[in-house]
Every structure is written in C-alpha cells, then in structure tokens.
Amino acid sequence: xxxxxxxxxxxxxxxxxxESRTLLVELIRQRLGKTGTHIGCDTSQCGACVVHMxxxxxxxxxxxxxxxxxxxxxxxxxIAENGELHPMQQAFREHHGLQCGFCTPGMIxxxxxxxxxxxxxxxxxxxxxxxGNLCRCTGYQNIVRSIKAGARAMRR
Amino acid sequence: xxxKAKAAAGARRGAAGSAVPHDSAxxxxxxxxxxxxxxxxPRGLLHLAVGMSQKAHARxxxxxxxxxxxxPGVVAVMTADDIPGENNCGPVVKDDPILAPGLxxxxxxxxxxxxxxxxxxxxxxxxxxxxxxxxxxAILDPLQALAAGSFVLxxxxxRRGDSRSRIAKAANRLNGRLTLGGQDQxxxxxxxxxAMPREDGDLFIYSSTQHPGEVQHLxxxxxxxxSKDVVVECRRMGGAFGGKESQPALIACIAGLMANQxxxxxxxxxxxxxxxIMTGKRHDFVIDYxxxxxxxxRIEGIEFTFASRCGMSADLSGAIxxxxxxxxxxxxxxxxxxxxxxxxxxxxVSNTAFRGFGxxxxxxxxxxxxxxxxxxxGKDPLxxxxxxxxxxxxxxxxxxLQKVEDxxxxxITDILEKTSGYRDRVRSIRExxxxxxxxxxxxxxxxxxxxxxxxxxxxxxAGALVHIYTDGSVxxxxxxxxxxxxxxxxxxxxxxxxxxxxxxxxxxxxxxxSKVPNASATAASSGSDLNGKAAQAAARxxxxxxxxxxxxxxxxxxxxxxFVNNEVRIGKKSIAFEKLIHLAWFARTSxxxxxxxxxxxxxxxxxxxxxxxxxxxxxxxxxxxxxIDTLTGEYRVLRADILHDxxxxxxxxxxxxxxxxxxxxxxxxxxxxxxxxxxxxxLRTHAPSTYKIPTxxxxxxxxxxxMLESTANREKTIYRSKAVGEPPLMLGLSVxxxxxxxxxxxxxxxxLPELRAPATPExxxxxxxxxxxxxxxx
Ligand code: FES
Ligand code: FES
Numbered sequence: 001x002x003x004x005x006x007x008x009x010x011x012x013x014x015x016x017x018x019e020s021r022t023l024l025v026e027l028i029r030q031r032l033g034k035t036g037t038h039i040g041c042d043t044s045q046c047g048a049c050v051v052h053m054x055x056x057x058x059x060x061x062x063x064x065x066x067x068x069x070x071x072x073x074x075x076x077x078x079i080a081e082n083g084e085l086h087p088m089q090q091a092f093r094e095h096h097g098l099q100c101g102f103c104t105p106g107m108i109x110x111x112x113x114x115x116x117x118x119x120x121x122x123x124x125x126x127x128x129x130x131x132g133n134l135c136r137c138t139g140y141q142n143i144v145r146s147i148k149a150g151a152r153a154m155r156r
Numbered sequence: 157x158x159x160k161a162k163a164a165a166g167a168r169r170g171a172a173g174s175a176v177p178h179d180s181a182x183x184x185x186x187x188x189x190x191x192x193x194x195x196x197x198p199r200g201l202l203h204l205a206v207g208m209s210q211k212a213h214a215r216x217x218x219x220x221x222x223x224x225x226x227x228p229g230v231v232a233v234m235t236a237d238d239i240p241g242e243n244n245c246g247p248v249v250k251d252d253p254i255l256a257p258g259l260x261x262x263x264x265x266x267x268x269x270x271x272x273x274x275x276x277x278x279x280x281x282x283x284x285x286x287x288x289x290x291x292x293x294a295i296l297d298p299l300q301a302l303a304a305g306s307f308v309l310x311x312x313x314x315r316r317g318d319s320r321s322r323i324a325k326a327a328n329r330l331n332g333r334l335t336l337g338g339q340d341q342x343x344x345x346x347x348x349x350x351a352m353p354r355e356d357g358d359l360f361i362y363s364s365t366q367h368p369g370e371v372q373h374l375x376x377x378x379x380x381x382x383s384k385d386v387v388v389e390c391r392r393m394g395g396a397f398g399g400k401e402s403q404p405a406l407i408a409c410i411a412g413l414m415a416n417q418x419x420x421x422x423x424x425x426x427x428x429x430x431x432x433i434m435t436g437k438r439h440d441f442v443i444d445y446x447x448x449x450x451x452x453x454r455i456e457g458i459e460f461t462f463a464s465r466c467g468m469s470a471d472l473s474g475a476i477x478x479x480x481x482x483x484x485x486x487x488x489x490x491x492x493x494x495x496x497x498x499x500x501x502x503x504x505v506s507n508t509a510f511r512g513f514g515x516x517x518x519x520x521x522x523x524x525x526x527x528x529x530x531x532x533x534g535k536d537p538l539x540x541x542x543x544x545x546x547x548x549x550x551x552x553x554x555x556x557l558q559k560v561e562d563x564x565x566x567x568i569t570d571i572l573e574k575t576s577g578y579r580d581r582v583r584s585i586r587e588x589x590x591x592x593x594x595x596x597x598x599x600x601x602x603x604x605x606x607x608x609x610x611x612x613x614x615x616x617x618a619g620a621l622v623h624i625y626t627d628g629s630v631x632x633x634x635x636x637x638x639x640x641x642x643x644x645x646x647x648x649x650x651x652x653x654x655x656x657x658x659x660x661x662x663x664x665x666x667x668x669x670s671k672v673p674n675a676s677a678t679a680a681s682s683g684s685d686l687n688g689k690a691a692q693a694a695a696r697x698x699x700x701x702x703x704x705x706x707x708x709x710x711x712x713x714x715x716x717x718x719f720v721n722n723e724v725r726i727g728k729k730s731i732a733f734e735k736l737i738h739l740a741w742f743a744r745t746s747x748x749x750x751x752x753x754x755x756x757x758x759x760x761x762x763x764x765x766x767x768x769x770x771x772x773x774x775x776x777x778x779x780x781x782x783x784i785d786t787l788t789g790e791y792r793v794l795r796a797d798i799l800h801d802x803x804x805x806x807x808x809x810x811x812x813x814x815x816x817x818x819x820x821x822x823x824x825x826x827x828x829x830x831x832x833x834x835x836x837x838x839l840r841t842h843a844p845s846t847y848k849i850p851t852x853x854x855x856x857x858x859x860x861x862x863m864l865e866s867t868a869n870r871e872k873t874i875y876r877s878k879a880v881g882e883p884p885l886m887l888g889l890s891v892x893x894x895x896x897x898x899x900x901x902x903x904x905x906x907x908l909p910e911l912r913a914p915a916t917p918e919x920x921x922x923x924x925x926x927x928x929x930x931x932x933x934x
Contacts, residue, residue, distance in 0.1 A: 021276075035194035036187015038394070040344045041428040045844035048344055076187035089185035093177050096809045099817060100640025101184025102344040102394030108185060130852040134844065136342050136395050137640045138813055139820030140852040141859060 005069045009034070010078025018065040025049045025060035027068070028075060036076040036105045040134065047133030050106040051075045057113035059132075076105035079112070088112055088150035097146030099137035107133050111147045119155060121147070167721050170659020172649045172875050175809035179645040179664050180392065180638075191394050192348045192364045193425055201350075202231055202271040204414055204424040205278035207285050208434060209260035209267055212294035212837030213503040216258050216267070216287060223284035224270055229277030232418045234269045239413060241380030245405040247370055249470040251308075252506065254378060254409045260289070261468035262505050263838050264433035266406065271414050271422055279427075294503040296837050298442050298463040301500035308470045309499040314481050314765045316555050317492030322457030326448025330532060334524055336517055336913045338440035338465070339825040341510055342849050343639075345394020346431040349408035350423040351375075351415035359386045359412050364393045365404035366637050367677035372669045374405045375412040383669075386412070391666035396639035397821070398509030401677045402472055403435045432842040436471060436508030437831060439464040441480075443521045453529045453540035457492040460484055460521060464514075466499050467506035473499050476507075476514035478611050478762075482556055482769060484518035486886075487565050487603040488526060488544040489551040503837055509679060511821065512882045515606060516889075520826075520913065523602055523889050524896075528908050531900060536582065537893070538601050542569060545603070557766040558607075562870045564775040565603050568799050572601065575862070576779040576797035585781070589901040594786055597794075598898025601779045602890040604800075606883040607770030608681055609758050615676040616755035616771075618686035622651065622694040624747040628734025630655065630662045635675025636687035637667045641881055642810035643683040649806055650688045650874060654695035656719035657733055672750075681774070681879035684806060686753055688874035694751025701747075705740045757871070772871045774878045775864075776800035778819065778887035780856070782894040786902060786928075789921030791895065793823065795858040798887055803869035803878030815861050815884040822888020824850040826913050827895075895920060902927040 006015035009032055016031050028034050028051065037060060040048030044062040051060045052074040079086040088108050091097065098104045107130070114121055114129045121129070126144050135143060170176045183189035207224075225233050236243055236257035246252030256265050268285065272278035295301050323329060349363040349371075359379065363371045368388040376386040388408070393400055407424050414422040426434060444461040462480055466473040477497045484495060530540035546552050546560045553559050573579070578601055585597045610616050620634035632651055638644045644664045652659040667675070676686070699719065707714040712727040719725075724736045741747060760767025778798045784791040798819060802811040828848040832841045841847040868876035892915060899909040902924050911923040922932045 029193075034187070035190070038191070038345070039193070040346075040394075041844050043428065043843055043845065046344060076185075080186060085182065085185060092185045093181040096175075096177060096181075096813055098178065098181060098184045098640075099642070099813055100344065100393060100395040101178075101180060101189050102191065102640075104184045105187045127852040127855070134342075134344065134849060134851065136344050136397070136821070136849060137817045139816035139818075139850075140855050141816045141861075142813060144852065 003066055005066055007068050007070060008072045010074055020066060022065040023061055024063040024065050024068050027065040028060060034075045034077050038102055038105060040102065045134070047106040047110060048103055050109040050133065052109060052113065057110050076109060087153035091150030091153060092146040095142055095146040095149050097138065097143045103133060103135040107135065107143055111150065115151055115154060120151060168652065168656065168658055170649050170652045172653040172806050173804065175807060176645060176649065176659060178642055178810070179648060190391060191345055192350060192362050195350060195362055198352060198421040201421045201423055202273065202414065202418060203275040203278045204411060204422055205270050205282045206266045206410065206430065206434070207268040207270065207282045208430070209256060209263060209265040211260055211289045211291055212263050212296065213292045214260050214289035215292065216260065217290050218288040219267065220286040221268060224281045227277070227281035227284055229272040229274055230270055230281045231273065232271040232414065234414055234417055238417060239378060242377040245374050245409050246469055247402040247405065247472060248474060252469040252471065254406060254413070261503050264505055266410065266434065269410050269414055271418055294837050296502055296504060296833060298465045298500040298502065301502050302463050302498060306501040307499050308466045308501040309474050312478065312481065312497045314493065314495040314555055319457040319459050319492040319494040322492040323446055323448035323459065326456045327450050328532065329446065329448050330528055331446035332528070334443040334521060336441045336443065336520055338507065338831050339438035339510055339829050340432055340831060340847060341397040341399025341437065343393065343395030343397060343399055346426050346428055347404060347407045347435060348425040349404065349411040350421065351408065351411035352421040353415050353419050357381065357385065359415060361386065361388045361408050361412055363388050363390055363404050363408040364400055365390050365408065366396050366400045366639060366679055367402070368637065368667050368669050369673070369675045370677065371405050371408045375409050378409045378413055379416040388669045389666050390637050393637065393639040397511045398513065398679065399435065400639065401509040401679050403508060429842045432847065433839055434505065436467060436506045438510035438825065439466065439476060439507040439514065439517065441517050445521065445525055447525055447529065449529050452543055453533050453535055454543050455488065455491050458490050459494045461496045463498040463500055465502050465504060465507060467502055467504045469506040471506040471508050473507065475611055476509065479514035480518040481765065482518070482607060482611065483515035484522050485554055486519040486522045487546060487605045488522060489546050490555055493555045495555065504833065511818065512885045513680065515882070516822065516886050519886050520889060523893060527893055527896060531908055538573070538578065541603065556760070556769065558768045558770060560773065562772055564801050564864065564867065565605060568775055568777045568801065568864060569601070569603060572777050572779060572797060572799040578779055581781065595783055596786055596898040596901045597781065597783045598894040598896065598901065599779065599781045600890050600893030600897055601777060602893055604776040604883050604886045606774050606886065608685065608774055608879045609755055609769060609771045610676065610680045610682060611769045613758055613760065616682065616686065616758060617676065618690040618753050619672040619675060620687060620690035620694045620751040621671050622691065622698060622749055622751065624698060624737055626738050626741045628661065628737045631665060632662050632691060633665045633668065633671045634687040634691050635667065635672040636683045637678040639678070641683065641814060642807060643678065643687065645810060646684045646806045647687050647691045651691050651695045654692055654699060657722050681881035681883065683881065684877065685873050685879050686755070689753035690751040692751065692874060693753055694749045697749035697751065698747060701745050702736060702740055705743060705745045706736060709739060709743065772869060774801055774880065774883040776883055776887055778890040780890040780894045782891060782898055784895065784898045784920055786924045789917035789924065791917070791920060793856040793891055796856040797860045799862050799864060800884055801864040801867055801878060802880050803867060803873065804876040805863060806875060806877045808863060811863065811880045812861060814880045818884030819887045820850050820855055822885040823891045826888055826892040827915050828854065830914050830916050899923045899927055
C-alpha cells in the first residue's frame with residue numbers, strides 16, 4: 001500500500017509517496033538523497049542512522065517513513081549554519097573523534113540530543129548515553145573528548 | 157627533512173609530524189563523505205541479493221529457481237552455470253567459488269544471485285528458491301578436522317635445537333591446552349560493491365576494498381576478460397580491519413558478473429546478518445603446549461601445536477598461520493623450539509585476515525604460558541616476563557633466525573612499570589583480594605613485539621602517482637586504500653613535506669587500479685611505510701626536474717635552489733611555488749611522475765621458515781587492572797596504561813587513535829565478542845544483538861595512552877616512523893591476563909587459572925568455579 005506523506009527535512013518541506021513498509025532511513029537516503037545518515041546494522045543496534053525527529057534522536061532504521069508524517073526531521077546535513085560547521089561537528093573534526101567516519105553522523109546527532117538534557121555532561125554520562133552508538137575504530141576516547149569540547153563550545 | 161626546513165615547517169599546514177585532522181574529517185562530520193552506498197545511483201540500477209546455502213556440507217541435488225525468476229521485480233537470476241569465466245574469488249589458491257557449483261561447504265555460501273528493481277524485491281525473491289540438498293558429513297571445528305586429517309594447506313613446522321630433550325632435562329615443566337575464539341571484523345560499513353558496464357564489455361567497479369587490484373584481477377577473470385578491461389575504484393571504506401582484504405572480491409565479482417550478464421549497473425550491499433554469516437573472520441584456535449623452564453622461570457625449551465579453523469578454503473590462511481608461528485615468541489627468547497601449525501579445513505566460512513593476521517593468536521599462547529610459569533613458581537608474572545625478554549646483544553635471535561636488532565622492550569617496560577605504579581598496585585590488589593570474598597581484582601603488564609612487513613616478500617612493494625598542475629596544485633594517488641586509519645592523510649603529509657607546500661594544495665584521490673597498477677592490499681600495517689615512500693619517490697622525481705629547470709632558467713647552481721614553505725629560494729631571491737611550476741610548465745618540463753618503493757633488507761626462505769621476514773619490529777606494552785564479581789562472572793576494566801612505540805610519528809593524533817582503537821578492539825576479541833556456531837554449523841551470533849563489540853561504556857574508566865618519545869626507527873622508513881595499524885590490538889592481551897590474575901586469587905593464588913577466550917562473564921564464572929571447587933558447576 002502506498003501513501004503520500006509530507007514532512008520537514010532540514011527545514012525544507014518535502015513530500016513523497018512511500019510504501020507502508022518503507023523505513024525512514026530508506027526515505028531519507030534513497031528518496032530524499034541525504035546519504036549522510038548511514039546504515040550500519042539494519043536492526044536498530046549501531047546508531048549509524050540516528051537523526052532528529054521533532055527535536056529528539058531516533059534510529060531511522062527503526063521507524064517507518066509513514067511515522068514521520070508531519071514531523072520535523074533533521075539529519076547530519078541539517079545542522080551546519082550558513083555554511084559553517086556546527087560547533088559539535090567542528091569538535092569531532094579537531095579532536096579526532098573519528099577514523100573511518102561511518103559512525104560519526106550518528107554520534108553527532110546522538111550527542112546533540114544528550115546536550116539538550118545535560119548541557120555539561122561528564123565522561124560517565126556521555127559514555128552511558130552513547131551505548132546505542134557503536135564505533136569500531138576509535139575506542140571511543142576521542143569521541144568522548146570531542147563531545148565535551150563540542151559542549152563547551154556550544155555553551156559559549 | 158633538513159634542520160632548516162624543519163624549523164620552517166611550523167609555518168606550513170600539514171607538515172609531517174603534525175597532528176593534522178584526518179583529510180576527510182570535514183566530510184565525515186558533515187555527512188558529505190561518500191561511501192560506496194552513497195554514490196549517486198546510475199540510471200536503471202539493479203539491486204542484488206544472494207541466495208545462501210542453508211547446509212554446512214551438501215551436494216545440491218536440485219536448485220529450483222522458477223519461483224525466484226517469476227517473483228515481482230526480478231530482472232535476472234544467476235547460478236554457477238552462468239559464469240562465463242573463472243568461478244573463483246580465492247586470493248591465493250583457486251578453491252573459493254564465487255557461486256557454489258553443485259557442492260556447498262558452509263552455511264551461508266553463495267549459491268545464486270537475484271537482480272531486481274529494488275533491494276526488497278531482490279531479498280524477497282531469494283527466499284522463494286527450492287533447494288534439494290543431499291547432506292554430507294560436516295566437520296565443524298579444528299579438533300574434528302585434526303581427527304579426520306582435514307586440512308586446507310599442509311601442516312608447517314619450525315624447529316630450533318632439540319626441544320624434546322631440553323624440556324625433559326628442564327627443572328620444571330608445564331603443559332596444557334588453550335582455546336581461543338575468533339572475531340568478526342564488524343566494520344560499521346558492511347560489504348558492498350557497485351558495478352557498471354562500460355563500452356566494449358568493460359566494467360567499472362566501485363568496491364569497498366583494501367585490495368582494489370585483486371578485485372580487478374578476479375572480476376576480470378570471472379567475466380572471462382583481462383585485467384585491462386576492468387577498473388576498480390575505492391575512495392574510502394567505513395572500516396575494514398582485514399575483513400575487506402580478500403572478502404570484497406566475492407561481493408564485487410557477483411556485482412560485476414551480474415552487470416556483465418544484464419548490461420545494467422548492479423549494486424550488492426549485504427545486510428549485517430548476511431555479512432556476518434557469509435564472510436570470513438579471525439581464526440579461532442586450539443593450542444597445545446609443553447614448556448620446560450628453570451627455577452627462575454626462564455624458558456629452556458617449548459613445543460607448540462597450533463590448530464586453527466580455516467574454514468572451507470585456503471583464502472589467506474597460509475600467511476595468517478605463518479604469522480602465528482612467527483609471533484608465538486612475542487617478546488621472549490624461547491630456547492629450543494618446535495612449532496607445529498595445522499591449517500584445518502572445516503565446513504564453516506573461510507576465515508580470513510583481521511588486524512594482527514594470526515600474530516595475536518600466537519602472542520596469546522605465549523602470554524598464557526609465561527603467565528602460568530610465573531604462577532607455578534609463585535613469582536610476579538612481570539618478573540618472569542622480563543626474565544624471558546629478548547636480550548640486547550645476547551639471546552636475541554628469534555625462532556625463525558631473525559636477529560632482534562631494535563629491542564625497545566626493556567626501555568618501554570621500565571618506563572611503564574613506573575608510570576603505571578605497577579608494583580604498588582600489585583600489593584594493594586593482593587590486600588584488597590585478601591579482604592574481599594566476592595569481588596576480586598587482578599592486574600597484568602604485557603608487552604608487544606610485532607614484526608612489520610608482509611611475510612610474503614613479493615608483496616612489499618608500492619607505487620604512487622603525483623601530478624602538479626600549472627596553478628601549483630597537486631594530485632596525489634597511490635596504491636594504498638583508506639579505511640579510516642589515516643593513510644591518505646599521512647601520505648599527503650609526506651608529499652607536502654617533500655614539496656614544502658601546504659597540505660591543502662594536495663588533492664587526495666581515490667585508490668584506482670588505472671592509476672597505480674598491481675598494488676598490494678593495504679594490510680600488514682604497511683600502508684604508510686610503503687605508500688609514503690612511493691609517494692616520496694614520485695615527489696622527489698618532479699622536484700629534481702624542477703631544481704634542474706630553476707638552476708638553468710635563473711643561471712644558478714642546483715645547490716642554490718631550495719624549496720621552503722610554499723616558496724622556492726633560487727640564489728638570493730625567492731619565488732612562489734606556483735610561479736616556479738608555471739615557469740617550468742612553460743619551458744616544457746614534465747610535472748607528473750610515478751614513484752615506486754620496495755622494502756629493503758627483507759628476505760626469507762619459506763621452505764625452512766628462516767631469514768628476515770620483517771624489516772623491523774614495533775613495540776609497546778600495556779598494564780590493565782580489572783575487577784570481577786565472583787558471583788556473576790561480570791567484570792570491569794578499571795584502568796589501562798599504555799606505552800607504545802610509533803617511531804617518529806608522521807601524525808601523533810592519528811597514531812594515538814590507532815593505539816586507542818586497537819587496544820579496545822583487542823579487548824573485545826578476548827572478552828565480549830563471542831562467535832557461536834551450533835552443531836549444524838550455523839553461526840548464531842550474526843548481529844550486534846548477540847555479538848557484542850565494545851561499547852563506549854565498556855572502555856576502561858581510566859585510560860592513559862602515551863607514545864614513546866622521540867625514538868626514531870632504526871631502519872630508514874619514511875621519516876623514521878613506524879607502522880601502527882596492527883600492533884596496538886595486542887595490547888588488549890593485558891586485560892585477559894589481568895582477568896586470569898583476578899581468578900587466580902579466588903583460591904588464594906593456588907591452582908593455575910583456566911580461562912578460555914573470549915572471557916565472557918560465563919567463561920569467567922566457569923573459571924572461578926574451577927578455581928574454587930576444582931570443577932565447573934553447571
Ligand atoms: S542502522 Fe539503524 S541502528 Fe544500525
Ligand atoms: S570511526 Fe569508524 S566506526 Fe566510528
């Protein structure tokens with residue numbers, strides 16, 4: 001069954017006809033062409049596909065596209081402002097919070113959600129928050145460091 | 157780099173030795189970095205799905221694909237019979253069919269391929285196949301294989317002296333059996349390839365691969381063409397860890413064959429479960445040993461028998477198991493030695509490369525042995541380890557007769573023992589354990605000595621291609637691939653140094669078989685050693701031409717032309733780099749060059765396993781402390797201290813990332829990551845829900861990583877740096893040994909702890925029970 005949905009993607013109104021089984025991540029990547037949101041496990045374990053829906057982080061491989069009807073979706077492509085990297089993006093770059101970079105968009109989107117709850121998180125809070133985001137490359141140290149630096153920059 | 161250039165280097169962006177961010181970092185963080193699945197899809201793209209064997213060992217009586225063919229959206233179906241060329245994706249031995257031809261040898265083996273208009277249609281159609289299997293007896297683990305004499309390659313042996321009689325005469329003896337699990341690479345980006353037909357029957361393949369050249373050769377052979385007819389490109393991988401050394405050939409050959417058959421672009425992306433079921437992993441081992449040692453714990457003679465699960469084909473198992481034999485000394489002089497290595501054929505997925513490439517398994521073995529020796533003698537394991545370290549100027553020849561010339565073990569251990577407060581902590585842990593019946597702590601310091609070079613000597617070569625355009629910007633290409641390790645950044649730093657320009661003038665470009673041919677896999681930690689030197693050679697060729705031109709043009713001596721900080725000093729004046737380039741071009745100077753490098757000094761005779769397989773060794777050590785709950789088997793790593801040798805680092809930030817990530821990956825291998833097959837040969841841990849790689853909350857609460865300062869590589873590597881990709885993985889051994897230490901305390905440091913790897917909480921609980929009661933309670 002197909003249905004017509006419309007939503008906001010990174011501030012733009014978009015609409016698409018989707019199958020009822022189409023996943024949000026498929027809509028974002030294949031139909032709307034935003035490939036910064038990655039698929040790492042297909043089964044809501046790895047967090048590579050994290051986006052914001054109405055301001056909170058969600059795993060877009062776990063939601064149906066139709067569930068996003070009327071929602072405000074923000075992907076990694078939507079957080080830079082006026083062509084300037086977001087302070088959290090900047091922090092991941094400068095503090096080497098990435099290696100292959102495949103987990104990075106999901107990590108950044110998750111981190112931004114954490115900061116809404118705890119603008120000044122400590123190491124433990126960050127580590128616990130990130131349990132749903134896997135990274136196979138970095139050993140997480142630099143990711144934690146980056147998030148702290150990003151949080152500092154955002155508080156300024 | 158001369159001193160003057162070095163002083164000026166501060167003013168240049170991206171000089172060698174500086175901690176510049178990863179060249180793609182701005183793309184990674186913005187979501188713009190293009191992985192293979194992100195490449196703009198071409199018109200008419202078909203999506204592929206693979207039909208996999210459900211039996212471990214069976215003849216196919218009938219493969220009925222009629223329902224598959226008529227499923228919605230299906231455009232084409234392919235079986236082994238449809239392959240026009242060679243049905244093989246084996247890298248060394250041709251024993252790895254792309255599609256099983258009538259006989260299946262593991263659960264998950266590719267049987268047929270479906271091309272459909274959408275991914276869902278392809279994956280759904282695959283399920284409609286009716287396969288009639290005639291089941292055959294399946295051999296599933298190394299012990300069964302040993303009993304049946306089932307091997308993928310002949311058994312190999314290294315002998316030195318007379319280990320039998322040395323052990324017999326020794327004051328003390330120990331023997332035992334160790335079991336050691338495998339590990340899934342779990343690159344975050346799964347296996348993927350997209351193949352496009354080109355004119356005249358040619359193919360262009362985007363492949364997420366550490367070895368584009370091999371994909372090219374195998375895909376060309378599969379479609380019955382020559383290597384010249386296929387181009388393979390890879391800009392970056394979302395992680396690889398060895399899992400994309402030989403394995404991508406299967407994926408890319410399937411995509412290439414289907415593109416060839418349909419004349420349409422074809423993409424195959426495995427989902428995570430299929431990826432884990434279908435592709436190879438780190439070899440698991442059963443290891444028997446017997447060792448003789450003196451009253452101080454010094455090893456006099458040792459015998460190892462290694463039996464690894466290679467799976468159904470040879471793949472890279474030859475070189476991997478060779479490396480196990482080369483690394484079962486780790487840091488220790490073994491005296492008289494006998495090492496037997498069985499490469500067992502089993503009806504399971506063919507095991508393959510994974511960071512360390514057999515080395516970690518050998519090092520695991522000797523670390524357990526040395527630890528047991530210390531425990532048997534009631535000595536501190538660190539003392540016994542140090543007592544067995546390779547000497548400097550004595551006891552310095554490995555079992556394969558390479559002299560250890562660059563030994564940093566003593567220096568590293570001296571420093572780390574102090575900075576980590578090892579001795580005091582041992583004391584306080586003993587006190588803690590005496591007063592705590594339920595919680596037990598343990599600590600261990602383990603060293604790493606890892607040989608750098610491909611053990612197959614011919615692979616130690618690399619090529620690069622450098623162009624300079626008339627505006628002074630540079631195009632850089634080499635045979636290495638980028639999987640997140642920062643190779644592209646490091647090589648660009650080298651070229652930036654050679655030409656004395658900012659790194660952002662250099663365009664780093666995708667690995668491409670049409671630019672640099674016949675490149676070796678980016679593996680064996682050798683990426684920057686080989687490609688850095690090749691790129692340096694290319695840059696120097698052009699620079700030499702530029703110097704000659706400048707000297708002539710400005711009538712000065714060649715010695716008066718010097719490249720410094722984006723400028724060129726010519727006699728008394730200075731001109732901008734790009735100005736010189738433009739003048740040189742105008743005067744018809746070639747601004748393009750290839751560079752080539754082959755590692756010097758190495759040579760060894762595989763028939764006797766002797767010589768110099770390694771150009772040099774990389775060293776490191778780690779101290780880890782754990783706490784276990786003896787009621788549940790759960791544990792935490794409380795603290796880890798690492799000191800690691802990167803030579804003169806090309807990029808300290810990148811190297812540090814390798815150390816941290818490698819350590820955590822090694823800890824995962826030995827603790828939480830458990831591959832579990834049932835008695836039908838089905839892998840039951842094939843998704844992150846059941847297969848647990850470390851998460852952010854698993855890493856040590858206190859994690860101190862330091863790089864050994866200013867130790868230039870003794871050998872003339874690129875700017876005297878050292879390879880850093882694999883060695884840190886084995887620092888994770890310290891956590892396993894710390895767990896043994898904690899378990900040993902359960903009966904007041906009595907019987908030798910028996911802990912299997914991976915040390916899941918279940919395994920720890922079993923070991924605790926054994927320690928306490930002398931048996932494993934169920
Ligand atoms: S792809 Fe969504 S959590 Fe892994
Ligand atoms: S940087 Fe590779 S998975 Fe995180």
